[in-house]
Amino acid sequence: MEQFLTFGVVGLATAAIYAIIGSGLVLTYTTAGVFNFAHGAAGMMAAFAYWQLAFGWGWPVPLALAVVLLVLAPAFALFVERVLMRPVQSLGEAERLVMTVALLTGCIALARWIWDPNTPRPLRPFFADQPAFHLGPAPVTWHQALTLGVAALIAAGLWLLLNHTRAGTEMRACVDDRALARLTGASPQRAARLAWILATQLAAVGGILIAPTVALDAQQLSLLIVSAYTAAVFGRLRSLPLTFFGALVVGWLESYLTGYLPQNDYLPGLRLAAPALLLFLALLVFPHRRLRGRERRLVRVPLPTPRGSLVFAGCVVLLAVLLVTVLDEEGLISYGPAFSLGIVALSYVPLAGYAGQISLCQLSIAGIGAVVWAHLGGAGQLWALPAAVLVAAAVGAAIAVPALRLSGIYLALGTAAFAVVLDRWVFTLPSFEVLGVRIALFDQGSVEVQGPNLFGWRLDSPAELLVLSAVVMAASSLAVGWLRRGRFGRGLIALRDSEAAYATLGGRPLAAKVAVFALSAAIAGLGGALYGMQQRTVTAEQFNLRANLPVFLVAVIGGLGAVGTGLFTGFAYIAPPHLLGHFGTWAHDVSALGIALAGMGLAHNPAGVVPGLREEWAPLARDRVLLPVACGALGLLWLLYGTGLIGGAMFLVAAVLVAVALRIRATARQDGPRPAPDPVEWWGIRRPWRAEDREVIARGIAAG
Numbered sequence: 001m002e003q004f005l006t007f008g009v010v011g012l013a014t015a016a017i018y019a020i021i022g023s024g025l026v027l028t029y030t031t032a033g034v035f036n037f038a039h040g041a042a043g044m045m046a047a048f049a050y051w052q053l054a055f056g057w058g059w060p061v062p063l064a065l066a067v068v069l070l071v072l073a074p075a076f077a078l079f080v081e082r083v084l085m086r087p088v089q090s091l092g093e094a095e096r097l098v099m100t101v102a103l104l105t106g107c108i109a110l111a112r113w114i115w116d117p118n119t120p121r122p123l124r125p126f127f128a129d130q131p132a133f134h135l136g137p138a139p140v141t142w143h144q145a146l147t148l149g150v151a152a153l154i155a156a157g158l159w160l161l162l163n164h165t166r167a168g169t170e171m172r173a174c175v176d177d178r179a180l181a182r183l184t185g186a187s188p189q190r191a192a193r194l195a196w197i198l199a200t201q202l203a204a205v206g207g208i209l210i211a212p213t214v215a216l217d218a219q220q221l222s223l224l225i226v227s228a229y230t231a232a233v234f235g236r237l238r239s240l241p242l243t244f245f246g247a248l249v250v251g252w253l254e255s256y257l258t259g260y261l262p263q264n265d266y267l268p269g270l271r272l273a274a275p276a277l278l279l280f281l282a283l284l285v286f287p288h289r290r291l292r293g294r295e296r297r298l299v300r301v302p303l304p305t306p307r308g309s310l311v312f313a314g315c316v317v318l319l320a321v322l323l324v325t326v327l328d329e330e331g332l333i334s335y336g337p338a339f340s341l342g343i344v345a346l347s348y349v350p351l352a353g354y355a356g357q358i359s360l361c362q363l364s365i366a367g368i369g370a371v372v373w374a375h376l377g378g379a380g381q382l383w384a385l386p387a388a389v390l391v392a393a394a395v396g397a398a399i400a401v402p403a404l405r406l407s408g409i410y411l412a413l414g415t416a417a418f419a420v421v422l423d424r425w426v427f428t429l430p431s432f433e434v435l436g437v438r439i440a441l442f443d444q445g446s447v448e449v450q451g452p453n454l455f456g457w458r459l460d461s462p463a464e465l466l467v468l469s470a471v472v473m474a475a476s477s478l479a480v481g482w483l484r485r486g487r488f489g490r491g492l493i494a495l496r497d498s499e500a501a502y503a504t505l506g507g508r509p510l511a512a513k514v515a516v517f518a519l520s521a522a523i524a525g526l527g528g529a530l531y532g533m534q535q536r537t538v539t540a541e542q543f544n545l546r547a548n549l550p551v552f553l554v555a556v557i558g559g560l561g562a563v564g565t566g567l568f569t570g571f572a573y574i575a576p577p578h579l580l581g582h583f584g585t586w587a588h589d590v591s592a593l594g595i596a597l598a599g600m601g602l603a604h605n606p607a608g609v610v611p612g613l614r615e616e617w618a619p620l621a622r623d624r625v626l627l628p629v630a631c632g633a634l635g636l637l638w639l640l641y642g643t644g645l646i647g648g649a650m651f652l653v654a655a656v657l658v659a660v661a662l663r664i665r666a667t668a669r670q671d672g673p674r675p676a677p678d679p680v681e682w683w684g685i686r687r688p689w690r691a692e693d694r695e696v697i698a699r700g701i702a703a704g
Contacts, residue, residue, distance in 0.1 A: 005138035007259040008252065013144035015251025016151035017210045019244045022231035023158060024202035029237045031171050031195035034085055035409040037100040040225025041107035042200050043207025044218055046073055048111055050208050051123050051216060061126075069204055077200035081193050084600055097358065097409055098556050098599060104222060105549050106596025111218035113589040125212040147209050151244075154202065158240055167194055219546050226420055227254070227275040229413060233282045246282070250275055266432065269425035276420035283406055283414050301353060301484065301493050301561035302611050303695060309481035309563070311621060313474035316567060320470030322655075324463045326641065326648040332462035334578045335571075336534050339469035342570025343527030345555045346473070346563070349480050351520035353560035354489055356496030357513065358412040361399070361419035363551050365521045366528025367427065367543030368392050370449060371441050373529035374538070380453030385529060392525020393518040400517030419545040427540035446539045449532035462534070469530045473566060476523060481563050483519075490695070492516055550592060553599045559608020568610050620659075620666040633658045 021043060028036050036042075046068050053064035080103065088099050115121065127142035134140065162168035171191040173181035182188060206228075207221060214220060227250045234246020257271040270277075304312070316339075323335065344366045351357050369392040377384030399418055406414050431440035440447075451460040452468070459468055483489045491512060495502045499509050532538045541547075554573045558565035576591040620626055634655055641651040678686045683693050 002137040003259060005136060007255045009135060009138045009140055009144065010258075011252035011255030012248070013147045013251075014210075014213075014254060015248045016147045017206050018227050018231045018250055019151050019247035020154055020202050020209070021206035021225065021228035022235070022243045022247055023154065023240050024199035024206075025228060025232040026235055026237055026240055026243050027158075027195045027199045027202070029232075031174060032081075032085065032192040034096050034100065035237070035413075036199070037097065037225075038080075038103035038107060038222075039199070039203050040207075040228065041104045041222045042073070042076060043203035043210075043225075044221035045076070045107055045111060045207075046204030047123070047207040047211040047216060047221060048115055048121075048218070051121055051211070052115075055121070055123070065208070068208070069201055073200045073204040074197045077196040078193065080200075081196040085196075086189075097412055098553065101360075101549055102553055102596045102599030105553055105599070106593055108218045108222055108546070109589045109592035109596060113593065115218070117217065121216040123212045123216050143209075143212065150205060150209065154205070155240070155244060161198075162240075167191070171195060223420075223545065226279060226417070227251075229417075230275050230279040230282060233279060233286065233413070236286060250278060253278060265430050269428040273421045273425035276417040276424070280414055280417040280421070283410055283417070300607070302559075302563075302614070304481040304484060304563050305690075306481075306485075308621075309478050312481075312564060313478050316470050316474040316477065317467075320467050322638070324466060325638070326651055328648075329462055332466055333534075335574060336462055336466040336469065337531055338570035338574040339466065339473045339567075340527050340530035340534055340570075341551065341573060342566040342568075343469070343473050343476055343530065344524050345527075345551055345558075345569035345573075346476055346480060346566030347520040347523035347527065348552070348555045348560050349563060349565060350483060350489070350492065350516055350523075352555075353562070353565075354484065354492040354496065355513065355516045357516065358408070358415070359517075359520070360412055360416040360545070360548055360552060361422070362520070362524045363528075363548040364419040364422045364543050364545070365392050365395055365524040366531060367422070367538070367540065368395055369525025369528030370532030370538050370543070371447060372525070374447040374449040374532055375440055377452065377529075378450060380450050380458055382452055382454065385452060385526070388529045389522045389526050392528070393522035396521020396524075397514050397518040399521070400514045416545060419548055423540060423544040427543070442538075442540045446537045448537050449535065451533050459533075465530070465534050469534065472526065472530060473570075476526070477563050477566060480523075484563070488512075488515075550595050553595055557595070557598050557609060559610040562608060562610035562614070564610045564614065565608065568613075616667070617663055619670040620663045623666040623669065626662050626666045626669070630659060630662045633662075 021039065025036060025039050028034055028039070049072055050064055050068045053059045053067060054061050059067075084099055084103060085096070088096050125141065125143035126146050130142045132139040132141045133145075160168075162172060170181065170186040171194065173184070173186050174188045174191045210224065211221065214224070228247070230250050231243050231246035234249065235241070235243030253274055254271065257274055261267050261271055320339065324332065327335065344362055347362050347365075348359070351359055351362075369388045372388040372391045373384055376387050399415065427442050429441055431438055431443060433439070451458060451465055453459075454468075459465055491502065491507055494505070495507065495509055495512055502512075503509055528543070535542070551569065551573060554569045555565055558568035558572070573595070576594060577588045580591060620630065637646070637651055637654050637658070640646045641648065646654070680697065683689060
């Protein structure tokens with residue numbers, strides 16, 4: 001009984017912290033309509049700032065707390081609300097979600113850049129020199145008592161604020177009906193600003209209180225927010241009392257699993273993954289109200305032409321051949337994964353770009369493809385590759401079935417929870433048997449991955465695997481482009497625009513969702529298998545949630561609806577760390593920070609940069625004079641490099657300069673006098689009928 005009460009007290013203290021953090025999540029969601037994925041990162045930054053002031057610089061603890069909670073946290077909140085979130089307020093739910101993911105990635109990268117993660121920074125609990133007192137047979141530390149007291153004060157303060165102050169009444173009025181509240185003189189912006197400040201202060205309090213009980217690590221502290229997500233979902237993102245109840249359930253669950261979970265090689269990961277499992281169950285079981293901000297501004301999905309798709313696929317293969325001839329082995333190892341990770345990023349195009357389904361676990365599914373290939377294709381058996389694809393597709397369909405009732409941020413939370421479960425539990429399992437079949441994943445370490453045996457030709461060198469990945473990417477891009485032009489692709493876009501309208505026209509939304517999840521997972525699994533071949537050895541850490549977020553972010557920056565996003569994501573994710581790596585070990589964090597900053601610029605270009613790049617380079621591709629000149633110039637430079645007259649770096653620089661100069665010239669030639677386009681009524685008469693004309697006319701009629 002003493003042990004039961006002791007774990008109960010520990011769980012109660014942990015629950016108090018989750019309640020504090022979760023109440024901040026509810027505040028920002030109910031007042032601003034933003035589910036803040038970076039809420040834990042705000043608490044992490046506050047914990048690091050508190051450590052720097054109180055322990056790094058030796059400031060008195062009360063002064064350090066005052067500076068963090070009353071100066072830094074409000075300043076951070078005002079920056080986020082005014083600079084980052086207000087510009088995307090008029091955009092859709094997905095764009096606001098991406099902004100918070102970018103903020104989360106940027107905060108982790110900034111913290112790792114400022115505070116070296118290899119240096120230990122112990123944070124002493126409050127009143128650590130005071131002996132614990134007993135509550136019955138259970139000992140209670142003064143830090144735990146302080147945590148419980150702070151949670152109780154915050155609960156009472158929030159109740160008073162929301163129910164007995166003008167500011168609280170204004171916040172609740174803005175939640176119920178913004179337009180009506182504005183007519184009565186209330187200011188939704190002022191209410192949102194106050195909510196952001198309070199929420200960030202709550203995250204800071206939670207981060208400072210929980211940091212002494214865990215390692216002061218940027219990634220770990222930021223992702224502790226998963227438990228707070230669970231508490232907030234218990235409160236259906238609206239109710240503070242239910243959020244506190246959810247925190248209690250999560251805190252006690254973690255504590256009692258720590259004390260009473262049987263000692264077993266298969267179960268330690270279950271305790272770590274328990275909050276994510278509980279989050280997944282809560283999302284499925286609890287009814288959810290209609291999401292705030294469900295309405296969104298639809299982004300047009302580019303329609304690739306067959307000729308354009310073939311040209312793009314050819315360029316992908318040509319780029320791979322150029323890289324193979326120019327780069328040394330170290331360069332091939334460094335930049336080769338751009339193609340395989342690009343295939344993983346390509347899986348976002350049908351899922352998120354066409355069907356509008358947000359997934360934060362695509363790289364985790366790629367890990368499944370890698371590990372299946374590693375175990376089944378140990379001798380390079382080619383049949384193991386479709387087997388890896390099928391297993392990944394089955395996992396994708398398995399995710400889709402319970403997630404069918406989720407959408408928007410709930411779906412994003414569900415897929416993030418799935419990634420955490422894979423990362424903390426499933427990928428850490430030792431080998432086991434199911435119906436006599438031995439199943440091994442990462443074997444609690446790493447697994448070696450071999451190249452394929454292609455009809456007697458063993459592809460094992462970095463150059464061979466790079467070309468193989470590029471060919472597969474080209475074929476996958478062609479398939480996704482064909483999907484966009486086909487009936488199923490148009491149906492997915494209709495599903496994204498309006499599920500009700502799609503069902504009214506005879507579509508089957510549930511079947512379409514399962515199919516697109518399975519298809520997307522198959523593409524991710526294929527990319528993961530190729531990525532594993534190029535890495536030779538893979539570990540579970542390469543496919544965790546933190547690795548998922550930058551890949552998703554770069555894909556959004558590229559444009560989720562564009563087929564070229566795969567290639568863009570691969571190189572934008574891989575190239576900067578290697579290019580900056582010559583300047584120091586901080587290059588990776590700076591690169592991640594750059595990705596986050598680029599993601600924060602999403603408000604200025606929600607369609608992504610790839611469609612814009614396509615428009616910029618289209619004049620050169622259509623110019624019948626300059627295009628052959630460009631091909632000839634590249635061929636000449638390649639010949640000079642092959643004969644040793646110029647080096648690889650000179651070849652790449654000269655090729656880029658020539659291509660850019662010709663693109664500018666082709667744009668100038670195109671900007672000259674051009675004949676007026678034929679009216680719609682004359683399409684098919686004055687000029688040949690095109691495949692995309694039907695969709696253009698349909699959209700024009702639909703728009704009225």
